[in-house]
Amino acid sequence: MKSRTINSLALIVVLMTATVLTGCSTSVKRMDAGEVTDLSGTWNDTDSRLVSEEMIRDVLGRPWIDHFISEKGDLPAVIVGDVRNLSHEHINVATFIGDIERELINSGGVVFVASKTERGEIREERQDQELNASSKTAKQMGQELGADFMLTGVINTILDTEDKEQVRFYQIDLSLISLADNRKVWVGQKKIKKIIDKSTFRF
Amino acid sequence: MSQRCLNQNKGTRKPLFALSCTVMALALSGCVGVSLSYQRDDIESLLLTQQPARALEILQEREAEFRSKSIYLMDKAILLRMQGELEASNTAFEQAKTVIQKLDAISLLEQGAAVTINDSMRSYLPPPFERALVHCFKAINYLELSQYNGARIEILQLDELLKQKNDIQFPFARYLSGLVFEFNHELDNALIAYRKAYQAYESTGTAIPSVLQYDLLRLTEYLGLNEEQEQYADQFQLDAWPKQQEVNQQARAIALIFNGLIPRKHSIEINAHSPEDGQLHRISTPYFEHRATRVYAARLSSGSYSTQSEILDQLDRHAQAALDDEMPAIIARTIARVSIKNRVVDETRNNSSLLSFALNIAAFITEQADTRAWNTLPQEILLIRLNLPPGSHDIELELSGSSLPGSVKSWHQFNINRGEVKMLSYHWPDSHVTDRRP
Numbered sequence: 191m192k193s194r195t196i197n198s199l200a201l202i203v204v205l206m207t208a209t210v211l212t213g214c215s216t217s218v219k220r221m222d223a224g225e226v227t228d229l230s231g232t233w234n235d236t237d238s239r240l241v242s243e244e245m246i247r248d249v250l251g252r253p254w255i256d257h258f259i260s261e262k263g264d265l266p267a268v269i270v271g272d273v274r275n276l277s278h279e280h281i282n283v284a285t286f287i288g289d290i291e292r293e294l295i296n297s298g299g300v301v302f303v304a305s306k307t308e309r310g311e312i313r314e315e316r317q318d319q320e321l322n323a324s325s326k327t328a329k330q331m332g333q334e335l336g337a338d339f340m341l342t343g344v345i346n347t348i349l350d351t352e353d354k355e356q357v358r359f360y361q362i363d364l365s366l367i368s369l370a371d372n373r374k375v376w377v378g379q380k381k382i383k384k385i386i387d388k389s390t391f392r393f
Numbered sequence: 394m395s396q397r398c399l400n401q402n403k404g405t406r407k408p409l410f411a412l413s414c415t416v417m418a419l420a421l422s423g424c425v426g427v428s429l430s431y432q433r434d435d436i437e438s439l440l441l442t443q444q445p446a447r448a449l450e451i452l453q454e455r456e457a458e459f460r461s462k463s464i465y466l467m468d469k470a471i472l473l474r475m476q477g478e479l480e481a482s483n484t485a486f487e488q489a490k491t492v493i494q495k496l497d498a499i500s501l502l503e504q505g506a507a508v509t510i511n512d513s514m515r516s517y518l519p520p521p522f523e524r525a526l527v528h529c530f531k532a533i534n535y536l537e538l539s540q541y542n543g544a545r546i547e548i549l550q551l552d553e554l555l556k557q558k559n560d561i562q563f564p565f566a567r568y569l570s571g572l573v574f575e576f577n578h579e580l581d582n583a584l585i586a587y588r589k590a591y592q593a594y595e596s597t598g599t600a601i602p603s604v605l606q607y608d609l610l611r612l613t614e615y616l617g618l619n620e621e622q623e624q625y626a627d628q629f630q631l632d633a634w635p636k637q638q639e640v641n642q643q644a645r646a647i648a649l650i651f652n653g654l655i656p657r658k659h660s661i662e663i664n665a666h667s668p669e670d671g672q673l674h675r676i677s678t679p680y681f682e683h684r685a686t687r688v689y690a691a692r693l694s695s696g697s698y699s700t701q702s703e704i705l706d707q708l709d710r711h712a713q714a715a716l717d718d719e720m721p722a723i724i725a726r727t728i729a730r731v732s733i734k735n736r737v738v739d740e741t742r743n744n745s746s747l748l749s750f751a752l753n754i755a756a757f758i759t760e761q762a763d764t765r766a767w768n769t770l771p772q773e774i775l776l777i778r779l780n781l782p783p784g785s786h787d788i789e790l791e792l793s794g795s796s797l798p799g800s801v802k803s804w805h806q807f808n809i810n811r812g813e814v815k816m817l818s819y820h821w822p823d824s825h826v827t828d829r830r831p
Contacts, residue, residue: 230494277546278549280543347549349553351553392496392498392499392500
């Protein structure tokens with residue numbers, strides 16, 4: 191009877207030690223970038239990807255590019271403007287804007303112009319070239335391509351919380367505005383809704 | 394005393410009665426002694442002599458204990474911002490938020506340890522006012538970094554938190570929300586936040602600061618809410634206030650002074666010795682010491698422009714209200730723990746008197762109140778608003794009442810454009826304990 195109790199105790203100690211040791215070790219598992227992983231319920235890579243996919247599909251499927259090309263005989267030049275994050279979270283908008291930019295350029299239908307901060311760096315380099323590069327290779331100032339459209343947008347959220355349950359509603363609105371006359375030539379919208387059930391107990 | 398505090402006292406009556414009965418029973422059965430237990434922390438001493446850099450070194454030398462990780466991170470974030478490392482401070486605050494979110498779930502293991510050993514066996518879950526302050530300080534860091542949208546996000550999260558904890562009234566958090574909306578040029582949202590700040594001051598029975606009075610009048614007038622504006626004008630007995638059109642032409646500097654140090658929690662211990670069975674008994678509960686700030690006023694000036702500070706909020710009141718809220722649960726756990734410990738000692742006595750004696754000593758020693766709290770917080774928050782002509786200014790902050798070096802702080806060539814607002818802040822922990830007794 192006594193030895194059975196000692197054995198049981200030993201087994202518990204071994205199991206607990208194994209659990210603690212497993213908990214202490216760091217494990218890394220590589221996974222596909224497209225795989226959905228929701229840990230906290232906040233904005234993550236999946237949301238960013240869903241937004242960029244929806245926006246790319248929409249912006250390329252609309253007639254504004256054809257209208258512009260038939261009217262001007264050239265590809266539209268687009269610049270990324272301010273995408274305001276009015277949500278409850280610190281969201282990195284650069285990821286899905288980067289995706290949209292890449293897909294639009296690769297589609298061959300649109301030309302992108304460097305953003306305000308990127309332009310500053312390039313202008314500095316051009317100034318440097320004027321002083322230091324050979325006249326054959328130095329790039330001239332004042333030869334920049336002016337954008338035809340500006341991509342702007344806003345991210346909004348609505349939260350509804352009751353005890354441990356929370357509904358998170360994200361709405362992303364992007365617009366393409368003509369710099370010549372302020373016309374909105376395209377408006378894209380993506381809505382994401384999540385229900386987060388927080389756990390009541392922890393270890 | 395606020396209505397909320399009165400309600401809390403009603404709520405604590407039953408457990409207090411039970412605790413009194415237990416103490417009486419102990420007193421009747423033997424000799425009873427009451428002692429106060431307190432210790433001074435190195436970090437506190439360094440802060441009182443205005444050495445936040447050394448205080449941060451000491452903090453980082455200590456290993457962050459798992460159960461007090463949230464306090465470690467919140468202290469680290471404050472010490473970083475005191476040295477002007479605002480981005481690093483925000484990283485620490487964000488880590489603290491993640492830890493706190495995880496602690497929202499109940500740990501049965503920790504709860505079990507709390508009713509058998511002591512309350513410090515639980516992970517420290519900051520009370521709602523401390524959680525709100527994490528967002529507030531993070532928002533202030535963003536404002537000082539001129540990242541107004543970041544501050545706005547924190548304020549939205551703060552609003553969500555206050556909505557969930559709808560029983561806490563936090564005037565400073567609401568007023569700061571209004572300021573953040575103004576920085577983002579959202580005057581309608583700013584007015585809503587100022588109204589909530591006004592309600593919070595009213596419900597806590599605190600005088601409405603004049604800056605809030607002027608803000609309410611300015612924005613209700615600008616947004617065409619004439620009836621509401623007349624009500625405020627009547628109530629505050631004001632017939633002149635800055636107009637929004639004037640404000641748009643000026644440059645404004647807003648300074649927040651985090652004055653003093655929040656009172657420390659200590660424990661009151663009731664020790665008893667039972668002559669019948671020789672058992673030792675202890676009941677230990679936390680209480681706050683009483684502190685006073687040394688600085689009684691602050692002045693912000695630039696050339697011929699100068700303005701005085703006013704108190705925006707007193708955090709020691711919020712800390713005391715949070716402890717009052719928690720006290721019924723503390724007392725209930727204490728009673729349960731004393732019963733469990735006594736029963737274990739009684740039951741082992743028949744088998745082994747030596748083991749019973751050892752258990753009694755262990756139970757007696759481990760019975761300690763949980764005195765953990767976010768101790769790097771200030772005792773009170775002062776606000777100064779200085780209207781200036783647009784341009785570059787040398788701004789000086791002068792603190793009255795403290796003899797320590799550094800009580801005059803300068804910001805040189807501080808540039809503020811027309812219609813722009815800039816945030817400044819300064820921590821001045823110099824303060825003293827007025828009474829260590831409860």
